[in-house]
Amino acid sequence: MPVSKHPSLTGPVTLASIAAHAGVHVSTVSRALSAQPDGVGPETVERIRTLAHELGYRRDAAAHTLRTGRTRMIGVLVPRLTDVALATIYDGIDQTATRLGYNTVVANTRDDVELQRSCLDLLLSRRVDGLILGDSRTDSNLMPELQRTQVPFVLVMRRLPGQISITTDDLEGGRLAAKHLLELGHKRVGVVAGDPSASTGAERTRGFRDTFAKAGFPIPDEYVIDSDFHVGGGRRAAERILRLPVRPSAIFAINDFTAIGVMGAVRDAGLQVGSEMAVVGYNDLDLAEQLPVGLTSVRSPLTEMGELSVHTLLDILQGKEVRSRRLRPVLMARASTLNSR
Amino acid sequence: MPVSKHPSLTGPVTLASIAAHAGVHVSTVSRALSAQPDGVGPETVERIRTLAHELGYRRDAAAHTLRTGRTRMIGVLVPRLTDVALATIYDGIDQTATRLGYNTVVANTRDDVELQRSCLDLLLSRRVDGLILGDSRTDSNLMPELQRTQVPFVLVMRRLPGQISITTDDLEGGRLAAKHLLELGHKRVGVVAGDPSASTGAERTRGFRDTFAKAGFPIPDEYVIDSDFHVGGGRRAAERILRLPVRPSAIFAINDFTAIGVMGAVRDAGLQVGSEMAVVGYNDLDLAEQLPVGLTSVRSPLTEMGELSVHTLLDILQGKEVRSRRLRPVLMARASTLNSR
DNA sequence: GACCTCAGCGCAAACGTTTGTCCATAATCT
DNA sequence: AGATTATGGACAAACGTTTGCGCTGAGGTC
Numbered sequence A, B: 001m002p003v004s005k006h007p008s009l010t011g012p013v014t015l016a017s018i019a020a021h022a023g024v025h026v027s028t029v030s031r032a033l034s035a036q037p038d039g040v041g042p043e044t045v046e047r048i049r050t051l052a053h054e055l056g057y058r059r060d061a062a063a064h065t066l067r068t069g070r071t072r073m074i075g076v077l078v079p080r081l082t083d084v085a086l087a088t089i090y091d092g093i094d095q096t097a098t099r100l101g102y103n104t105v106v107a108n109t110r111d112d113v114e115l116q117r118s119c120l121d122l123l124l125s126r127r128v129d130g131l132i133l134g135d136s137r138t139d140s141n142l143m144p145e146l147q148r149t150q151v152p153f154v155l156v157m158r159r160l161p162g163q164i165s166i167t168t169d170d171l172e173g174g175r176l177a178a179k180h181l182l183e184l185g186h187k188r189v190g191v192v193a194g195d196p197s198a199s200t201g202a203e204r205t206r207g208f209r210d211t212f213a214k215a216g217f218p219i220p221d222e223y224v225i226d227s228d229f230h231v232g233g234g235r236r237a238a239e240r241i242l243r244l245p246v247r248p249s250a251i252f253a254i255n256d257f258t259a260i261g262v263m264g265a266v267r268d269a270g271l272q273v274g275s276e277m278a279v280v281g282y283n284d285l286d287l288a289e290q291l292p293v294g295l296t297s298v299r300s301p302l303t304e305m306g307e308l309s310v311h312t313l314l315d316i317l318q319g320k321e322v323r324s325r326r327l328r329p330v331l332m333a334r335a336s337t338l339n340s341r
Numbered sequence C: 001g002a003c004c005t006c007a008g009c010g011c012a013a014a015c016g017t018t019t020g021t022c023c024a025t026a027a028t029c030t
Numbered sequence D: 001a002g003a004t005t006a007t008g009g010a011c012a013a014a015c016g017t018t019t020g021c022g023c024t025g026a027g028g029t030c
Helices: A015-022 A026-033 A042-055 A061-068 A084-099 A113-125 A142-148 A170-183 A199-214 A231-242 A256-268 A302-317 B015-022 B026-033 B042-055 B061-068 B084-099 B113-125 B142-148 B170-183 B199-214 B231-242 B256-268 B302-317
Strands: A073-078 A103-108 A130-133 A153-156 A165-168 A189-194 A224-226 A250-253 A278-283 A296-299 A325-327 A330-332 B073-078 B103-108 B130-133 B153-156 B165-168 B189-194 B224-226 B250-253 B278-283 B296-299 B325-327 B330-332
Touching: A015 A026, A015 A042, A026 A042, A061 B061, A073 A084, A073 A113, A084 A103, A084 A256, A084 A302, A084 B084, A084 B103, A103 A113, A103 B084, A113 A142, A130 A302, A153 A302, A165 A170, A165 A302, A170 A199, A170 A250, A170 A278, A170 A296, A170 A330, A189 A199, A189 A231, A189 A256, A199 A224, A224 A231, A231 A250, A231 A256, A250 A256, A256 A278, A302 A325, B015 B026, B015 B042, B026 B042, B073 B084, B073 B113, B084 B103, B084 B256, B084 B302, B103 B113, B113 B142, B130 B302, B153 B302, B165 B170, B165 B302, B170 B199, B170 B250, B170 B278, B170 B296, B170 B330, B189 B199, B189 B231, B189 B256, B199 B224, B224 B231, B231 B250, B231 B256, B250 B256, B256 B278, B302 B325
Parallel strands: A073 A103, A073 A130, A130 A153, A153 A165, A165 A325, A189 A224, A189 A250, A250 A278, A278 A296, B073 B103, B073 B130, B130 B153, B153 B165, B165 B325, B189 B224, B189 B250, B250 B278, B278 B296
Antiparallel strands: A296 A330, B296 B330
């Protein structure tokens, strides 16, 4: 416990103040407090360390960064943390980073290109050692600018051509959902397609549509509604789908939150989720299984993606060769489709 | 666009390098780039600013902090961001802070007292101007230590006696839930009580139990199960409640996520949520309304709590007098209780 | 025309670290 | 015993900003 046994120094406790107390030079204190105290006697190290602890010393991050040029910080950009999928990835990132001696600082860009730029500026001016981007979009041209800064980065969750990324195989995920519905006999289906500028939205939708097309049941464009990635967007998109002249028997939603919105719309249309309208989500958040009607969902290993993105970034920082990874999705079938015999 | 018209300077662009280009002193550049450029000619300001922009200058946060002692950063501590309620609060915090010219840095403490301390150390060594704590616990003694650091802070979501906090009136929220169930004729109910060391858990539960007791139906201890705040914890607690010799007709869950876990357990026990087992949640996340069985929930203004906590903290920073706030909760009745006639 | 004012800018110190270099003392070797 | 080598520590510079102060010269006042 940093008790104030040494009331003489009231101001902020710095290396200099510790040095004054210990009667040594500030550089000695610095070395004594460093991880490998070279060139300082063992008992001096001990004496200084306990003194520092007693005084409640905390290394000043700003000064440290200024001097060394390194922050041991990695910046993370996500669309929004209220999306549990992204929050889970960030959780994986933060845990792994912490374990490896790094800190993270996260910013929400709301899928807004302007905000993306300003958040990036912020992180760069904080001199992050590297970046993990969870919000990459095909309609933004941040990448060339980013590469000019020389700050290493990896993408997570969403891909972009030519960039290192850690994602799930979203094409395959879309296919899995489609095959599942096809096996259950669905021929006419709707899609809540998410944001086409995000690779998640685009690829999950494409994998899904391609599979239905190959099976002989191409999905007309009016059955595919773009949306955001949230409950409200799913709800609104589903309302449009349910108003179509020929109602589909199943709806594939781009993620679990939009799927819940779909469920709400289906319910309010007087239909039973599962028996009268099959619903498939994506990500398999832990709440999917517990919903009153268990939600069939394509599981993607979110925490693992977070971990992997940190490891990849750190490999880059150490000059290692790295490659993109696409993790394998798995379909978890539940009542929201299985009760649709 | 920061085009590299000036290839001469390849290194990082600093005030000094701009000064060299412009043929002025570094201090002039500093002033020209500051918000109110005093003592610099208007045309010099203009010239330097465009030059800085062309070179892609970004103020070095570390040096700025080191010199000024201020960071315009506020640190935020939350149990975990995968909890949508906390993520929403953080979203409110971050948006408001950004709007007011502050940045936020968040850390997850997982309701772990050890982690709390180390995260706090981290934020303090980063010299945050103030702190917003969303993870305060009655079983941790961080407060005295924190007060010694002189860094201003406010609590959000959870209260602690004697500290400035922005919360909802959780006692009242618990009462609202109880009154609602009493009006519907429920006499024997279970409670998924959350973490008793968090004021949210303790007070929602207390308000709920007190109201039932006053109505003549005290809730026995074995019908009140402590839990965490997540889906899995809700599920496990509900499983225990459902195994009780005399099964209750309703379950009050400490938040919406645990309520979803309760719904899963109820469903798997072969009961219909709503008609056979009423369920009440807390927070009214936007997904509550859209669930296959709409979840009755006590709405708490999460985003507003976030905003208010920032304003309060900034008021403290400006030396203003501030007071704790308890926002009013509202019960949103839906199918998970209304279909339980 | 001498004096003052003040705008515009340069000078230098300081913030708290880290780290290469150097010096004194003590220990080791021949 | 003298020369050499570790060893423990001091010294000082540097990282990029900000900011109080001082200097110069142009314009205004009497």
